Amino acid sequence: MKKKILRSGRPLMAALIALSLIFQSGCGFKDIDKRIFVLSIGIDHTDNERKPFKIILKLAVPSGSLKQSGTKYTYLTKESESLASAIRLLKTHVDKEIDFGHAKVIVFGEGILHHDLREVMDFFIRRRDIQRVSWVAIGTPTAESILKAEPASEMAGSHALFNLFDQNGVESSYIVSTFLFDFRRRVLERGIDPILPNISSSKDKMKIIVNSSTLLANSKKPLKLTPQETKLYNLISNNVQRLDLIIKKDKLLYTVSIDSAKTNFKIITNPKHRPVIKMDVTMEGIIEESNQHMDPQKLNLYSKHASKEAEKNITAFLTKLQENGADPLGFGVRYEATRLHTKDTFKEWKKLYPEMTFDVSVKASIMSTGIVE
Template sequence: MKKNIQRLGKSFFIIVAVSVLLFQSGCGFKDIDKRIFVLSIGVDHTDNEERPYRVILKLAVPSGSIKQSGTEYTYLVGESESFSTAIRNLKTQTDKELDFGHAKVIVFGEDILHHELEEIMDFFLRRRDIQLVSWVAIGQPSAENVLKAEPESEMAGSHALFNLFDQNGVESPLVVTTYLFDFRRRVLERGIDPILPVLFANEDKKRIDVNRAIVVNGNKKRVELNPKQTTIYNLLSNNSKRFDVRVKNDDLNFTVAIDTSNVHFHINTETKQKPIIKMDIEMVGIIQEADVYTDSSKLQTYSKATSKTIEEDVLEVLKKFLEEGVDPLGFGVRYKATRLHNNKRNEEWQELYPKVTFEVNAKASLKSTGVIE
């Protein structure tokens, strides 16, 4: 009797489950031929107060064959009072559903930096289909110019900006990589300032240069770094292990290729009247170019000259950060993390940072003068 009841119960459960599935509404899934993929998003600021945001979407146009010629990309451009409204309006300009799952680059126009960054990035953080590992950059002369640039080396269905930032296509100490999640952290966290790479599109839109960066602090102040300063920043933040150093003085004139590098710093506030940031830099490299004869027996001399040059370059950049009142390296975060917590640590650091002095100790070890003697 119990077995019959159990069998009837199982049969009833199966019938109910099947019935529920039959009456379920369709899910949100759309076939791939009903979707179009957004590769990158651009945002420029307009002078229109009613529609202040100009949103640009770069879309990949699917092709039946890799060898097929013709248009590989298309663009949607619209202006609105908010990002959400702009995206909704742009959907009416295409016959396919916009898919943001492959959007890995967000480019802001330079004028955006004059406005509240928290409000600007809010949309990108709330949407579940925009990746937090998307790269964020500044576009010059505008985000639209950068996104509409199509370098001749760009392949169909790919994106030149992907290769610039993912460190697989291009490995350069001049490229600063900032992720969306890190950009948010830097905007909200006290003690570290956001830094964004600068993308510049030339007039014919056939080339994109990325060899500079911009630091933004909480007061909307912008500090632009030239290529040399950008390289030093990547070195100090341990984002790049390889870079070139030009050593030039009265007796020596050569270029060193650094293969590996490591940077550590310590904040000493035992005497609050004169806090000290001690920075140790270790590097290994070889001489790859020289205007004078180089003797392999003098590698120690060349190493000392390289160390001195690095110390001077690093001190120049650190003093620039201090004079401009910006902190992209996170000295303030390190100070708060290495002291017992209280509610005044941030205020303490704001008072200490202008008084900081830097002590840089660079140790370069050159292994050879190259393959020629």
């Protein structure tokens, strides 16, 4: 009899431990129907000195069936002196727990750019539930107008802004995608400057356009880049593989579609010569459009024209960056990465950068004239 009791001791113990899980009532877990998910967060500047921040949250309204109800969003806005307190207050505006786990786009209004970016960004990088892989962008004229735009092509369950930056849906050489962690390191690091895509929306709020970008060189005014410059930036920072080049030579006008591109650069400082940044770009592509008959035997010549054109454009772009003291490509970091560190490395670089000359050599090779000659 006694042996029997002993044998049943272990299972009993195990059962007791398992049963103790019942006491875990206050776990704080909330069911999914008690949560509402934030899709994107926007921050605008108000003119009110006391409450400079205006926060806008775009929330996905949960619905029973997608087919019936289509896409529905709701918005929350609040002005406050700190983002955290605004969000605490916004919690009282909805009947559910606000969940930031799926917030993937953060939009800064243009007005906020004059603020110290560290201060604005702090909330996002300090909180645990905001993804470090969410995209950061600038909304013109305000973040609110971007968030409230509902493009006609937007489908239920797939937010238009996500598709624009994720290189799965839209693949474009005009779009710069900047992750939050990338933005952070560019803001804090010396020798590399943040660059953010610019989103604008049409007046009827049915369209969202992203094709330009803004450079935020530290302690300088934001510098807007045109779509063409944005494309060049994407090319030389190895962000994109596919892009198009338009080449005009005498009467011949043709477009080359590049499908693979690679850029390397080197900083050469020699006491005898002027310091130079040597940039090599190799591209490969085919002709996409032309206003004249293309001779396949002259492909080499066409390639040469294309290289010349690209060299000219890139040099002009780099010079513009240099004149504005902006460095989104990380020349400064490269300088520090190739010279043994001393106290003055970065000071040297700051003196050197305005004097730099650019030696860009592009090697474009056009492989085909397309389906027709």
